Amino acid sequence: MEINQNVPNIQMIVSPPHDLQTWWRNIRVAHGVEVKQHLGSLMSLIGIQANKTFTKLLIEFWDPASVTFNFLDFEMTPTLEEICGFTDLPFEGRMPVLPSFISGEKFLHILGFNVYPVLRNVENDRVKFDFLFQRFGRRESFERHQGEFACDRGRWEKMRPQVFAIALLGILVFPKRAYRININLLPPVMNIFSGPDELTLVPMILAEMLRALSACSRGHNCFEGCNLLLQLWAVEHFYTRPPIMDYCIDARSRIQSHTERMRYWHGPTGAEEWYTFLVQLTGDAVQWKYPWLSGRPLVRTANLYFIELIGLEGIQPYAPLRVLRQFGVTQDVPVWSRMALHEGNYDRLVPMARVRNLQREWLNMITIGMGNESWCTPEYYAWYNVGALALLPTEDGFDGFTDYDVADWLTVEVLPLMNVNNDMYRKVVLGSVNHLIQLVEEEDPAESDEPMEEDPEEDPEWDAERDLAIEIEPEKSPEYTPAGxxxxxxxxxxxxxxxxxxxxxxxxxxxxxxxxxxxxxxxxxxxxxxxxxxxxxxxxxxxxx
Structure with missing residues (x-):
């Protein structure tokens, strides 16, 4: 486990602006159903307070090469299914929404403005949150700024839920510095609100979260993903609890009921306590699978050992085969390949041919059944501890989820040095290699009360070749006679x-x-x-x- 202690002081959303809460209250009666239909429970993020210290420490454990958090003896990463469960966004059977870059003039024109009088409010593909709130956030906003609009009140009222969605996503989910909103959120929002019910925001949300983790681990000082969702995701994994505790919560969204689920958890508080907790965290001390998780998770494509997510500003690899325990499936040595070559920023030019091809492949993803055994094999522990990225990637062409060639090599060459046998993981819910070695030491035959079985090789009169011939193939032994x-x-x-x-x-x-x-x-x-x-x-x- 390598800890990146060079992470800078990161800017991130700590709490949403008060005007965003006011905006939601003002449109909730007239447009609340429509907004919830397309944004799920994302509005509940308005009531979440960020723990900036915890998030910064968590980023120190992020590995961009494997796209996972690397802890003492295990890997973990946010998954599509977990983000879908938190946000209640439609996901199953839908294709990811595509990004698009638009000009400031087009952005203002679509919103119904007289473009040139207000064009100065759009700069470098960013628009101030306050500009949108003053013109769409209140019931009387149209009358107050009627001279800036080129549309009537009916069209203005129709645009209000979509502009609120742009503001919410731009502040809490895809944030920029100083409450600036990315105007390129307009095409995805319009496609979700106005298009057929076949698109989902979940892959884009996860892609930008992973991209933000990698960027900050490399020195970027602004977290431009949803740090609030990341915080909820991590804390709920770090609190081990019986499944019944999650099912007893009421039917509110999982973001709203997060505090109630965590009410009995006495976790770390300050920076030192959090750092000590994360450094010492082992696989037997986490909640691997959320009790409410269901469905068939997407784990890879037919040609790649990972999934390419279509983000708002770039393409991001995502490797769920490395974290199968989060789906309740036993983790073995995963097939893997180096994913850095598949990362990419759009740089204001979306490769439409590539992203449309990724969108078409989305419904042909390889899935796996959800399980209830979040264990792993000794080979996985050996693979993780010898340095997975130091080994050669899996050769192309494997159809499954496990690299059996490497697993067999670890069984023969590495596990004997670690005093770990292949059947041991079936006896316990594994936590770490040290736990397994301790188990072996506790079962030392020299300290056991049971009588030891004599070794036939120590008997000078024992003829192995003769006796084995009698045991295994008596008809070939010279001492055997068929009479009788x-x-x-x-x-x-x-x-x-x-x-x-x-x-x-x-x-x-x-x-x-x-x-x-x-x-x-x-x-x-x-x-x-x-x-x-x-x-x-x-x-x-x-x-x-």
Whole structure:
């Protein structure tokens, strides 16, 4: 585990502006149903307070090469299914929404403005939040700024929920510095609100979150992903709890009920406590699978060992095969490849041919069934601890999820050095390699109360070649003779024969005399009162007077 301690002081959303809450209250009655239909529970992020210290420390454990958080003995990353569960956004069976770059003039024109009088409010593809709130956030905003609009009040009222969605996404989900909003959010929002019900925002949200983690780990000082969702995701994984605690929560959104689920967790508070907690965190101390997670997770494409997510400002690789335990599936050595070549910024030019091809492939993703055993194999621990990225990537062409060539090599070459056997992970819910080694030490035969089985190799009279020939292939042994009872008789009498290891005792077989008992029965003694003169009946037993 390598910790990146060069992460700068990062700017991020700590709490949403008060005017955003006011805006939501003002349109909730008239447009609340429409907004929730397309944005799910994202409005609930308005009530979340960010823990900036925790998020900054968490970024220190992020590895852009593997697109995962690297802790002491395990990897973890936000998944599409988890983000979908938190946000209640439509996802299953839908394709990702596509990005698009537009000019400031076009942005203002679509919103119904007279372009040139207000064009100065758009700069470098950014528009101030306050500009949009003053013109769409209140019921009387149209009358106050009517001279700036080229549309009537009916069209203005129709645009209000979409402009609110742009503001919400631009402040909390895809944030920029100083409450500036990316005007390129307009095309995705319009496609979701006005287009057919076949598009989803979930891949774009996750893509920008992962891109922000990688950018900040490399020195960027502004987190331009949804740090509020990242915080909820991490804290709920770090709090182990019985599943019933999640099912007892009421039917509100999982963002709203987050505080109630965490009410019994006494986690770290300050920076030092959080750092110590994260450094010492092991796989047996996390909540691997959320109890409410369901469905069939997307894990890879037909040609790649990962998934390329279409972000708002770039394409981001995502490798769920490395974190199968978050789906309740046993983690083995994953097939993997270097993903850095698949990262890319649009730089104001979206590669439409590529993103449309990724969109078409979306419904043909390879999925896996959700499980309930968040374990892993000893080979995975060996693979993780020897430095997964130091090994060669998996060769192209594997159809499954596990790199069996590397797993077999680890079984033969590495696990014996770690005192770990292949069957041990079935006996315990694994936490770490140290846990396994400790288990081996506790089962040391030298300290066991059970009698040790003698090693036949220490017996000077033991002939391995001869005895193995008798045990395994008796018909090829020179000491074997087929004389004796028939095969059917031998099968019937097999219950009484001595086993190979001498566990059972019974009659022995003599090729000439047949089956004989090992001990002769003693002769019957009738006792001192027996008189042979009175023994006149036909029975074999004695007769007493």
């Amino acid at each position: 009872p028939s095969k059917e008789d031998m099968e019937v009498q097999s219950e009484h024969r001595p086993t190979v290891h001498g566990i059972e005792e019974g009659p022995e077989y003599d090729p000439e005399a047949g089956w004989t008992d090992t001990e002769e029965e003693p002769e019957y003694d009738p006792g001192p009162d027996y008189d042979p003169a009175y023994d006149r009946d036909d029975n074999d037993g004695p007769t007493w007077p």
